[in-house]
Amino acid sequence: MFGLLSVSQAAVLALVLWAFWRLVRFYVLPSTLDNVPGPEPSSIIWGDITKLFGSHSRAFHMDLWRRFPPVVKIKTFLGQRMLYVYDPKAMHHIIVKDQYLYEETPTFLNFNRLVFGPSLLSSLGEEHRQQRKLLNPVFHINHMRHMSTTFYRITHRLRNTLRRKVSDGPKEIEMLDWITRTALELLAQGGLGTSFDTLDDDNPHPLVRDLKALVPSSRPFFILARFLPIERLARVGSAKLRRWVVDHIPSRRLHRVVAIVDHLENVNKGVLARKKAALAAGDEAVMEQVGEGKDIMSVLLKANMKASEHDKMSDEELLGHMSSLMFAAMETTSGALARILHLLAQHPEVQEKLRQEIIEARRGGDVDYDELVALPYLEAVCRESMRVHSPAGMMSRMTREDVVLPLSSPIKGNDGTMMNEIAVPKDTVVTIGILASNCNQDLWGPDALEWKPERWLKPLPETVTEAHIPGVYSNLMTFLGGGRACIGFKFSQMEMKIVLSVLLETFRFKLSDKEVTWNLGGLQAPAVGKDGRAEMPLVVELVSPQ
Numbered sequence: 001m002f003g004l005l006s007v008s009q010a011a012v013l014a015l016v017l018w019a020f021w022r023l024v025r026f027y028v029l030p031s032t033l034d035n036v037p038g039p040e041p042s043s044i045i046w047g048d049i050t051k052l053f054g055s056h057s058r059a060f061h062m063d064l065w066r067r068f069p070p071v072v073k074i075k076t077f078l079g080q081r082m083l084y085v086y087d088p089k090a091m092h093h094i095i096v097k098d099q100y101l102y103e104e105t106p107t108f109l110n111f112n113r114l115v116f117g118p119s120l121l122s123s124l125g126e127e128h129r130q131q132r133k134l135l136n137p138v139f140h141i142n143h144m145r146h147m148s149t150t151f152y153r154i155t156h157r158l159r160n161t162l163r164r165k166v167s168d169g170p171k172e173i174e175m176l177d178w179i180t181r182t183a184l185e186l187l188a189q190g191g192l193g194t195s196f197d198t199l200d201d202d203n204p205h206p207l208v209r210d211l212k213a214l215v216p217s218s219r220p221f222f223i224l225a226r227f228l229p230i231e232r233l234a235r236v237g238s239a240k241l242r243r244w245v246v247d248h249i250p251s252r253r254l255h256r257v258v259a260i261v262d263h264l265e266n267v268n269k270g271v272l273a274r275k276k277a278a279l280a281a282g283d284e285a286v287m288e289q290v291g292e293g294k295d296i297m298s299v300l301l302k303a304n305m306k307a308s309e310h311d312k313m314s315d316e317e318l319l320g321h322m323s324s325l326m327f328a329a330m331e332t333t334s335g336a337l338a339r340i341l342h343l344l345a346q347h348p349e350v351q352e353k354l355r356q357e358i359i360e361a362r363r364g365g366d367v368d369y370d371e372l373v374a375l376p377y378l379e380a381v382c383r384e385s386m387r388v389h390s391p392a393g394m395m396s397r398m399t400r401e402d403v404v405l406p407l408s409s410p411i412k413g414n415d416g417t418m419m420n421e422i423a424v425p426k427d428t429v430v431t432i433g434i435l436a437s438n439c440n441q442d443l444w445g446p447d448a449l450e451w452k453p454e455r456w457l458k459p460l461p462e463t464v465t466e467a468h469i470p471g472v473y474s475n476l477m478t479f480l481g482g483g484r485a486c487i488g489f490k491f492s493q494m495e496m497k498i499v500l501s502v503l504l505e506t507f508r509f510k511l512s513d514k515e516v517t518w519n520l521g522g523l524q525a526p527a528v529g530k531d532g533r534a535e536m537p538l539v540v541e542l543v544s545p546q
C-alpha cells in the first residue's frame with residue numbers, strides 16, 4: 001500500500017492513524033481512572049490542556065478546587081487522562097514513598113538534557129541520587145552563611161543605582177528587570193563564583209535577556225517533545241551532523257533557542273576553565289577569584305576532586321549543573337521577589353510594619369544571617385507570599401508502572417462509590433497541584449486564598465499540621481519535597497530576605513497607574529495588560545528623602 005503513497009502522504013496517514021488510535025484508547029477503551037471525577041473536556045483534541053497550563057489558567061484551577069475532590073481526572077491531548085492531585089497522603093506517595101514509580105515526565109527530562117546537558121534536571125533514579133549526594137552538602141546552610149556578605153555587597157549595588165534614579169523624587173521603575181538582574185548576579189557570584197553584571201547602569205548582561213527568553217521561545221518544542229522520541233533522535237549520527245540538521249530546519253524560533261543554549265554553554269565553559277585553573281594553581285589563586293572559593297561551584301569542584309572515580313562528575317555534567325542552576329535559580333527567585341514587592345505595594349500597612357522591623361534590626365548596617373532569618377514578620381511575609389503565590393503552580397510526574405495511589409480521605413467516584421485509593425496505570429501523567437495544596441481551604445481555613453502574613457505569627461491550624469503535607473518548607477508544597485525537592489531553597493530564602501531588608505530600609509514601593517497582572521503558565525510572571533511582555537512597573541521613592 002505504501003508503494004502508492006509519497007513519503008509525506010504516508011507520514012500524514014501514519015499521524016491520522018496514530019491520532020485515531022489515541023482517541024479510541026482514551027475515549028472508548030475502559031480505564032481504572034474512569035471512576036475518578038473530573039470536568040468534561042472542553043475540546044476533543046486538546047482536552048483541557050490549554051486551560052490547565054495556559055497563562056491565564058488561575059480561574060480554571062480555582063474552579064477545579066471548588067467543584068472536585070483533591071484528586072481530579074483531566075483529559076489532555078487526544079483524550080489522554082491525567083490526574084491533578086493535592087491530597088496530602090497521595091502527594092506523599094508521589095514524591096517521597098514511591099518517588100521512583102512517579103518520575104519526572106520524559107518531556108521534562110529530554111527537554112532539559114537537550115538544553116542544559118546532563119544535570120539534576122535531566123537525570124533519574126540512581127544517577128540522580130548520585131548527583132544529589134555530591135551536590136546536597138554544597139547547599140548546606142554553613143555555605144549559605146559564608147555567602148551572605150557577597151549577597152549584601154551585590155544588593156548594596158542595586159540600592160545605590162536605584163537611589164541615584166529616585167534621588168530627585170519618586171519615579172516609576174520597571175522592577176522585574178532589576179530584580180532579575182540581581183538574581184542572576186547573586187547566582188553568578190554565590191553559585192558560580194563569577195560576575196556578570198555590575199548593576200550600575202541600564203544595560204543588563206545579555207544572559208539576562210537570553211535566560212528570560214528561553215521558556216517562551218522553547219514552549220512549542222517543549223510540547224513537541226511530548227510526541228517525538230527526542231532522546232533517541234539526539235543520539236542519531238554525530239554531534240556535527242545533528243547540528244547541521246538543526247541549523248537547516250527553517251524555524252527562526254528554533255535557531256533562537258539554539259543560540260541561547262550556545263551562549264549559556266560558552267559562558268559556562270569559560271567560567272569552568274578559569275575555576276579549574278585557579279584550583280590547580282593553589283589557594284592564593286582561588287582566593288583571588290570572585291567567590292573567594294566559597295561559591296557553590298568551587299566547593300563542588302573541590303568535592304569532585306576528592307570523590308571516588310565512580311562518583312566523580314564529568315566536565316559535561318559540571319557544565320550541565322551550571323546551566324540548570326542558572327535557569328532554576330533566576331526565574332523562580334526573581335518572580336518570587338517581584339511578587340513580594342508587588343504585594344507590599346498593594347498592602348502599604350504591611351510594608352510599613354515590615355520596614356519598622358527591618359530598620360530596628362539593621363540599625364543602619366547589615367544584619368548577620370542568623371539574625372536576619374529569625375525576624376518574625378519578614379519570615380511571615382515570605383512564607384505567606386510563597387504559600388498563596390508559589391512561583392511554580394504545579395509540577396508533573398509520570399507513572400513508570402501500574403501503581404496504587406492511597407488517599408488521606410475517601411473521594412466519591414463517578415458511580416457513587418467511595419474510593420480510598422486509585423489504581424493508576426503505567427504512563428499516566430500525575431500533576432501535583434502546588435498552589436491547590438497551599439490554598440486548600442479544608443486545611444488552611446475559609447480565608448486560605450487571602451494573603452495574610454499574620455497567620456504565621458500564631459500557631460497554624462491543626463488541620464494543617466496534622467495533614468502531613470510532604471513539602472520541605474513550612475507545610476507548603478512550593479519547593480516540593482522528597483528526593484527531588486528544590487536544592488536551592490535555602491539559597492533563595494537568603495536571597496529574598498537580604499534583598500528585601502536592604503531595599504525596604506531605603507525605599508518605599510507604591511503601585512503605578514499601570515495595572516500589573518500575573519500569568520500562571522509554567523512559572524508565574526507579571527505583565528502589564530493581559531498578554532504583555534514580562535514586566536512590573538512600581539513607583540519607587542526614598543523612605544527618607546535627603
Ligand code: HEM
Nearest residue numbers: 120328329332333336391478479480484486487488491492
Ligand atoms: C522561590 C524560588 C524557588 C522556587 C519556588 C523553586 C521551586 C522548585 C521546585 C518546585 C522544584 C522541583 C522541580 C521538579 O520536581 O520538577 C525545584 C527544583 C530545583 N531547584 Fe528550585 N526553586 C527556587 C529557587 C531555586 C534556587 C535559588 C536554586 C539554585 C540556587 C534552585 C535550584 C533547583 C534545582 C537544581 C532543582 C532540581 C532539583 C533536583 O531535581 O534534584 N531553585 N525548585
